Amino acid sequence: QVQLVESGGGLVQAGGSLRLSCAAATRTLSSYVMGWFRQAPGKEREFVAAISWNGARINYADSVKGRFTISRDNAKKTVYLQMNSLKPEDTAVYYCAADKTRLATVAASYDYWGQGTQVTVSS
Numbered sequence: 001q002v003q004l005v006e007s008g009g010g011l012v013q014a015g016g017s018l019r020l021s022c023a024a025a026t027r028t029l030s031s032y033v034m035g036w037f038r039q040a041p042g043k044e045r046e047f048v049a050a051i052s053w054n055g056a057r058i059n060y061a062d063s064v065k066g067r068f069t070i071s072r073d074n075a076k077k078t079v080y081l082q083m084n085s086l087k088p089e090d091t092a093v094y095y096c097a098a099d100k101t102r103l104a105t106v107a108a109s110y111d112y113w114g115q116g117t118q119v120t121v122s123s
Contacts, residue, residue, distance in 0.1 A: 002026040002098045002112040009094060009117030012086055016121070020081040022096030022114060030054065030074040033099040036081045037107055038092035038119075040085040045095070049081060057103055064090075086121045093118050 012018055022034070035050035049070040050059045058070055059091040069082040079096055094117055097110035104110065 003035060004096050004098060004112060004114035006094060006096050006114045006117040009119045011120045014086060014088055014110070014121055014123050016066065016086050017082070017084045018086065020083065020094055020096075020117060020119075022079040022081075024077045024098065026098075028074075029072070029077040029079075029102065030099065032112075033101070034070075034072055034079040034104050035097045035099065035110055036070060036079075036094060037097060037105070037110075038090075038094045039116075040092040043092075045107050047107070048094070050099075050103050050105065051079065052103050059103055059105060061105075062085065083119070086119075088121045088123045091119060091121050 005023045007114045008020040015027040030053045036048040037045050039045040051070045074112045096114045099110045
């Protein structure tokens with residue numbers, strides 16, 4: 001069982017930056033692939049980024065490549081999403097998720113989810 005709590009969301013102007021954190025309550029975070037997803041009003045939840053257990057493999061959605069960086073600190077049991085050059089279309093609730101098995105880009109593959117943190121980017 002994994003409990004995930006996101007933080008770091010807020011209101012930012014276009015071009016600004018935010019860093020999201022996802023704190024995990026689990027015995028060993030390194031047992032899990034970790035992902036970030038987002039969901040805008042009226043839209044389906046979409047993949048943002050994922051990172052393997054040791055950080056050796058990372059996957060990004062095309063829409064955030066070059067702007068967002070996912071990282072993890074297994075000792076601190078925390079996963080981060082550094083978001084730079086934010087755009088109004090990045091506005092969404094951001095969720096972190098844990099997967100026991102593979103570096104997936106599909107939400108259905110993830111077993112555990114946080115409650116989400118709101119990111120709003122004004123133009």
